[in-house]
Amino acid sequence: MDRRDFLKASTLSTAAGVLAMHGLKPAHAQAGETYYMVSFLSGIDYWKDCYRGMQDAAAFLGVEAIYTGTPDYDITSEVRVLEETIAQQPAGIALTVINPEALVAPINSAIEGGIPLVAFDADSPLSKRYSFLGTGNYAAGVMAARYLGPLIGSGKAAVLTVPSQGNLLERTNGFINTLKAEFPDVEVGDDLIIDNENNTTVSATKLSALLQAEPDIKGVFSTNAPAAVGAAQAIREAGMLSDIQHIGFDYDEGTLDLIDRGELGATLAQGTWQMGFWGMMFLYMVKHGNIKSVSDWQAAGISPLPPNVDTGVVVINQSNSQYWRAS
């Protein structure tokens, strides 16, 4: 069951309209208040939507948002970019964390220097970041089970995952526990869990072998993007596209093509826009907010921000895939 809320009945207005309603000017009007988004692998599409969310919130608030990061998948490089950003004395930083431990020192130096910082998508939980906004991976697995369960009805379900990777393990646990609790006719066990090694070819090869060994498989949950592409290939090559329900994770134009061609039933889109939008709102409220009910919230050691935010996932299938195409 997909409980995503449809907003058709709510009254919408454009960001420009909201700004006008408040007498706000666009971003450049709040001279001097600049917030940064800092990423690693800064060129990948995944972050674009996070930054769009941050820009939307910045426009609403009348401040400026700047995107930066390191193009590399390299801890030292991200630490250096973060330190350079801190040196700019920005109004706040939204940071995605390549490595939880390595980023603790620069994160804490930002906080202690009076620069609000929140983590998004990937966390550094033992740092002093005010908040983490990211996908609740267990909840995402629950969503996958509630989507696949009714479609499978009865039979076996396989999972492609990386058991040693925490976020994928949580997705797997949410999926399995929910099937057991809510869809007892769907069987899933250790022998149906594939370690796909974050690799498309491994996903295809191992699932092909499993489909031969276990002809009762009626559903597949691919917990990461390489799994979805590889598993779709294995299912197609086995001639079982109409026999097996398959839900993946994340999306790009290629994934949307698979969905539209009927080679992948569905995928789960992470709430990337939500991470950026609410991350920006959070930073602004640390900078400007007030907690009237506590006489001195700084001295009392409290934060105005929720420490952990599940930004959610949305099921994309043929019914709504067109809305996710790059416009």
Place this chain on the structure above:
Amino acid sequence: MDRRDFLKASTLSTAAGVLAMHGLKPAHAQAGETYYMVSFLSGIDYWKDCYRGMQDAAAFLGVEAIYTGTPDYDITSEVRVLEETIAQQPAGIALTVINPEALVAPINSAIEGGIPLVAFDADSPLSKRYSFLGTGNYAAGVMAARYLGPLIGSGKAAVLTVPSQGNLLERTNGFINTLKAEFPDVEVGDDLIIDNENNTTVSATKLSALLQAEPDIKGVFSTNAPAAVGAAQAIREAGMLSDIQHIGFDYDEGTLDLIDRGELGATLAQGTWQMGFWGMMFLYMVKHGNIKSVSDWQAAGISPLPPNVDTGVVVINQSNSQYWRAS
């Protein structure tokens, strides 16, 4: 370890200052846009802080927030108040849910009628509410363990809880799992878990008996308010105030008195202000927001809001209790 973030270095401004910065007028200036907070047991102090948070956000946004609810602990009464509120066609509703199932129908009728609704403090997870903002109970148990663990060092820890009550079970699990993982010298087992039946006298009586049977107890986690008061009494009467570390849950003036007299080491304050503040911000963004990165977010079935928000807990002890006194 308490990882609450201290905000001493951030630049603060009053809500009035923020409003002026944006050229915003106080609440009454946004004629016609009124948001409601709906509660049960509407007279208790606990909700006051939630409403203060909602008022602070409403002032920031230039809209009006109204508090309503039923004074009773009665499902039918809360359903009636919610239906009456919906009939006012408000701009949005922040609702705390006395009963998850009984509130599904009126919640869904609000959403389907175009009225944004979020749940706070207590959820109706199978309803169409846009978001739930409340204490992450497992995370709160983790916090209790990280506070008590270093204080206990080695020895046994007891837990006063109601095993059949889901939120208290999560607090207990977070506490026990964290002790086992991070403080292996602190022993906690099934024989050290007390069912306090949500009752102060039961808490005192059962803990008194346990302290006689288990003289090695060095720490107590009281997962609800009646437990904290009863356990503090039992520990005092056993003459073990200096031997046993004790952390409770929730606070009122009486709890703060216990802390200041040294009869309760600490308690965990829930993020009530945060529930109200961010609940109000969320409602406003459903009413006025936009997701630029998805071509038609309503049709795509997505929400601009995070579906689940952990509003956090803060440790109150003698070092910061003065800030929590009613001013």
